[in-house]
Amino acid sequence: MKKRWIPLLLTLLMAVSLFGMTACQSKEEVSSSSVPGESSVESTSNEQQATESSVSSTQAAELGSSTPGNSGGPAPTTTKAGSTGNMTTKPVIDKNEAEELIKKLDLKGATIKILSHLDPNGNDARDLKSRFKKYCNGNLVFITQLYEQLGEKLNTMIMSNDSPDIYSLRNWDFPALMYKDVFRELDSKIDFSAKEWIGDKPKYDQYLWQGKHYVIGGASPSYYVWYNKSLMEDYGIEKDPGELEKEGKWNWDTFLQLARDMTDAASEQYGFLDNGGGIMYAFMSGLNVDLIKLTSSGIESNVKSPEVARAINFYGDLFNRYKVTYQSKNAVQDFANRKAAMLYDGHWIAQNDPIKSMHDSGEISFTHIPKVPGSADYIYPGSVGGYAIPKGAKNIDGAVAFLTMGQVSQAYEDEENARWQKANNLTNAEMAIVLKARDCVNLPTYSYGINAASQAFWAALDNLRGGSSWSSLTAALEPKVVKAIDDLSK
Numbered sequence: 103m104k105k106r107w108i109p110l111l112l113t114l115l116m117a118v119s120l121f122g123m124t125a126c127q128s129k130e131e132v133s134s135s136s137v138p139g140e141s142s143v144e145s146t147s148n149e150q151q152a153t154e155s156s157v158s159s160t161q162a163a164e165l166g167s168s169t170p171g172n173s174g175g176p177a178p179t180t181t182k183a184g185s186t187g188n189m190t191t192k193p194v195i196d197k198n199e200a201e202e203l204i205k206k207l208d209l210k211g212a213t214i215k216i217l218s219h220l221d222p223n224g225n226d227a228r229d230l231k232s233r234f235k236k237y238c239n240g241n242l243v244f245i246t247q248l249y250e251q252l253g254e255k256l257n258t259m260i261m262s263n264d265s266p267d268i269y270s271l272r273n274w275d276f277p278a279l280m281y282k283d284v285f286r287e288l289d290s291k292i293d294f295s296a297k298e299w300i301g302d303k304p305k306y307d308q309y310l311w312q313g314k315h316y317v318i319g320g321a322s323p324s325y326y327v328w329y330n331k332s333l334m335e336d337y338g339i340e341k342d343p344g345e346l347e348k349e350g351k352w353n354w355d356t357f358l359q360l361a362r363d364m365t366d367a368a369s370e371q372y373g374f375l376d377n378g379g380g381i382m383y384a385f386m387s388g389l390n391v392d393l394i395k396l397t398s399s400g401i402e403s404n405v406k407s408p409e410v411a412r413a414i415n416f417y418g419d420l421f422n423r424y425k426v427t428y429q430s431k432n433a434v435q436d437f438a439n440r441k442a443a444m445l446y447d448g449h450w451i452a453q454n455d456p457i458k459s460m461h462d463s464g465e466i467s468f469t470h471i472p473k474v475p476g477s478a479d480y481i482y483p484g485s486v487g488g489y490a491i492p493k494g495a496k497n498i499d500g501a502v503a504f505l506t507m508g509q510v511s512q513a514y515e516d517e518e519n520a521r522w523q524k525a526n527n528l529t530n531a532e533m534a535i536v537l538k539a540r541d542c543v544n545l546p547t548y549s550y551g552i553n554a555a556s557q558a559f560w561a562a563l564d565n566l567r568g569g570s571s572w573s574s575l576t577a578a579l580e581p582k583v584v585k586a587i588d589d590l591s592k
Contacts, residue, residue, distance in 0.1 A: 195298050200513035203298060207503045209240035214500035216242060217256055217266040219249040237507040240500055260284060265494030267501040271319060276486045277401060277548055280311045281590050285490040287314040291502050298509040318505045319488015323539040325380055326468040328445040337364055344469045353473040361426035364443035373426040375442040377433040379563060383547060385413035387483035388474040393549040393559055401587050405580045418566045452527045469535055484543045554586035
């Protein structure tokens with residue numbers, strides 16, 4: 103099942119606290135050619151839009167599988183800046199500085215238009231309107247379109263000389279839309295060396311194109327490993343994932359061992375359920391890889407990366423070698439029915455029954471994505487998201503003010519976090535996991551922007567879960583990914 107990413111959650115996080123998150127690693131500056139004057143925006147299929155991000159492939163047979171969780175291939179040798187193994191303190195403005203910024207942002211009641219999927223009368227849209235009024239003294243007007251059709255709508259508005267002032271990016275919009283030359287560069291309008299920006303600059307540098315910023319965005323860590331504490335106690339498990347995490351022992355090896363200990367196929371009890379294939383992206387992100395990579399020369403295929411092979415082999419082994427998981431049509435419900443001890447899914451599942459009641463009673467909780475063996479860090483995959491100013495926007499100053507208000511909210515982080523925690527029904531311990539995870543997001547997974555490559559990869563994964571070897575699948579996948587990349591620049 104290819105599960106849809108939760109776009110409204112990502113949008114809300116972008117507008118509230120995501121601007122203040124620190125990405126684990128900045129990207130190289132990209133020097134790829136845009137198509138001057140071209141403003142046609144391609145829409146993409148939403149088949150895989152929701153999973154946690156990336157796509158990749160490589161020779162599994164060459165690496166094989168060895169010890170549990172090791173799955174062959176090289177061990178990580180670097181610690182990513184900003185990750186849990188190397189936490190850093192970034193400059194953050196205080197409330198006095200925020201008040202001064204708010205004075206400068208004053209739009210005196212001016213209106214800007216935002217193209218988004220949000221219901222203009224819904225809670226999230228009202229929240230954005232309220233924040234824009236509070237921080238910028240401006241009015242926010244929503245132009246609403248279905249998430250899947252936002253690109254087509256943007257194209258129509260640009261071509262009719264009626265551009266919105268702000269565009270809300272989807273998972274697959276970067277880097278694909280950069281080839282279409284539809285956004286304004288931001289460096290002439292935003293001083294990224296200013297105190298309110300400098301701490302988040304590494305995150306925004308992940309969206310550099312031709313050495314310039316076009317997107318104010320980041321990657322939101324919304325997926326975690328849920329686990330049933332009481333079920334594990336029934337099975338005599340000494341240490342659950344949360345306890346292993348506190349000891350620094352929560353990694354691929356202990357994850358797999360726990361999944362094996364909790365699997366009893368005869369009684370249809372399994373150790374783990376992956377809701378939509380997302381944990382495969384987490385495995386790749388922990389090894390700092392995606393199906394594609396951004397380089398100084400543009401976009402390149404990463405299908406033959408040995409790190410990709412290691413991640414994919416481990417994922418496939420969960421199904422075929424160790425048989426600790428299965429394809430579920432309703433993973434959340436199966437988890438609630440105690441058919442699996444662990445589930446990879448978002449924090450939002452605690453908002454509604456049956457998970458809410460189980461969560462409130464203390465039966466279930468969540469913790470970090472397991473580490474790569476040999477790494478000191480918990481690394482999270484990120485989904486592309488954020489905002490950009492389209493070409494033809496009428497109120498540039500208003501759009502810049504909108505982008506800046508996220509930086510202003512840093513000064514009110516405690517209040518914002520408390521409100522967000524309550525809205526998501528999280529315990530203090532779980533909120534601590536969320537806050538820590540925000541500093542552990544690895545590079546966004548750019549492969550969503552190459553639809554044909556993503557579709558080919560998902561088809562390959564279906565075959566992988568069905569028992570095919572990764573080495574037999576990559577030979578056919580590589581030319582499809584290369585062609586998809588080449589087609590972007592045409």
